[in-house]
Amino acid sequence: MTSPLDRAADSFAAEVARHRTGRGLSKKQLATLMRFDPSYVSHVEGRRHRPTEDFARRAEAVLEASGAIWQRFKEYDELRHARAERAHRDPPVPGQWMPPGTGLIVERELATLTHLDDAYRCVIRRELYNAGTEPVTRYLVRVAVDRYPNDPGRSNLHHREHPLTFAELRLRAYREDGDEREAMHWRAKHDRDAFKELWLLFENADRRFPLYPGDRATIEYAYCVGHDKWGPWFQRAVRLPTRQMAVRLDLPAALDPQVWGAETSLSAEEGPLRTPVTRQEDADRMIFDWATEDPPLNARYRLQWRFRNRPEVEPEEAAERVRPSDRMRGIGIVQRGDDLLRQPARPFDLPREAQAARDVADRLAATLVRLDELHPFGKGVGIAAPQLGLDRAVAVVRPPDRSAEPVVLLNPRVVDASPDSDEQYEGCLSFFDHRGLVPRPLRLDVEHAQYDGSRIITSFEFGMARLVAHEIDHLEGRLYVDRMAPGVPLVPVEEYRETGRPWRY
Secondary structure (H helix, E strand, O other), rough: OOOOOHHHHHHHHHHHHHHHHHHOOOOHHHHHHHHOHHHHHHHHHOOOOOOOHHHHHHHHHOOOOOOOOHHHHHOOOOOOHHHHHHHHHOOOOOOOOOOOOHHHHHEEEEEEEOOOEEEEEEOOOEEEEEOOOOOOOEEEEEEEEEOOOOOOHHHHHHHHOOOHHHHOOOEEEEEEEEEEEEEEEEEEEEEEEOOEEEEEEEEEEOOOOOOOOOOOOEEEEEEEEOOOOOOOEEEEEEEOOEEEEEEEEEEEEEHHHEEEEEEEEEEEEEEEEEOOOEEEOOOOOOEEEEEEEEEOOEEEEEEEEOOOOOOOOOOOOOOOOOOOOOOHHHHOOOOOOOOOOOOOOEEOOOOOOHHHHHHHHHHHHHHHHHHHOOOOOOOOOEHHHHHHHHEOOEEEOOOOOOOOOOOEEEEEEEEEEEOEEEEEEEEEOOOOOOEEEEEEEEEEEEEOOOOOOOEEEEEEEHHHHHHHHHHHHHHOOOOOOHHHOOOOOEOOOOOOOOOOOOOOO
């Protein structure tokens, strides 16, 4: 006998299949349009995978189902939440390892920290099992540093002056499934001076590869932190049900390292590790291993060390990495925070100021050439006079097609815009450490002046419409952040994955 939840899931799958076949689409074609793995639709329609909100929203939009698919999902979702609440109230089964309602669990984790000449390299390898009822599409990881763990005031000051950056981490993540090894995208969640929190995404540039209920997979991610930011400790926290956790420290034998550890939990204050740390020498390295079985949720394990044969001279501070905004500032581009970027630019009096207008336009064009040495601009690029500290209404826009001539906009004014718009990521030369998701019209009609004082109207579409709108905003004292929807976060440039690629239409 099927449950109401099963019947609701069947109704959702049938609704998707009905609209898909009505549109004449194969499962593979629908998956491509929805930007899902080709097997995803088959899993849904075959009742092997339960509905998700993301899938329902995309299917509703692509199939234009007039709300029918979304209604079936809402019916299913209400029943699912009701069942989850009942499961939460039920007591656990005695002797059961997995808590009722468990989703993702860690079957084994190995964390390896290696002392390199200029940094520490951390590699985390986790074997995951999806014991829940929903596919897993992302995994939260944290990176925290504490240069002076016994002196929080000094440590906080140090990290304010030398913050941890995504560029420094050089994070790489992979999912292994049998013999396959897939790179994983990632997205920042929190970014603080000494703390980074980010989502590892079960997807890459080509496809999604969720971890379906009942499936297993191994993920591995690695990052580096300079000696100037990493203190003499390595901590692991149990945030998901975990069967086995192991830590390995790979330290130089020449420094004569001494290692010890401590653990804390919700039920106990800090105390020594319950299992010993083993030690073995391997050529010029000293390897320390520690492991535990079935650690309790929210337990924390910290391994600490000191080098009894530390060189008298500390390793040199890691060379300070130049931020993208610093490179822009270095060639004279005004950065966000300057009052000039918030003031409307003065129009030219043409043709009387024709030569002055040409001089400013030539300077802007020369800066665009200089920019090519610093960054790839696959989407095209523009620059407005206020970004060079010049209070005049002129901008130069170079199309994505490098063979096309740059467009000079003198005293521009938007006279019409398409009601159709889209959201895509933009960068700004005056705010180059981040990218933001900005809505823009797909067509823009702009009236602008010629050097002889005459005025013409030019229609721009798609990528050029976006570039032109961005530069006209500059001339009116706006930045792209003013156009973003409330609550939408900025993306650090280190996380952004579309540099050098054109916008998609």
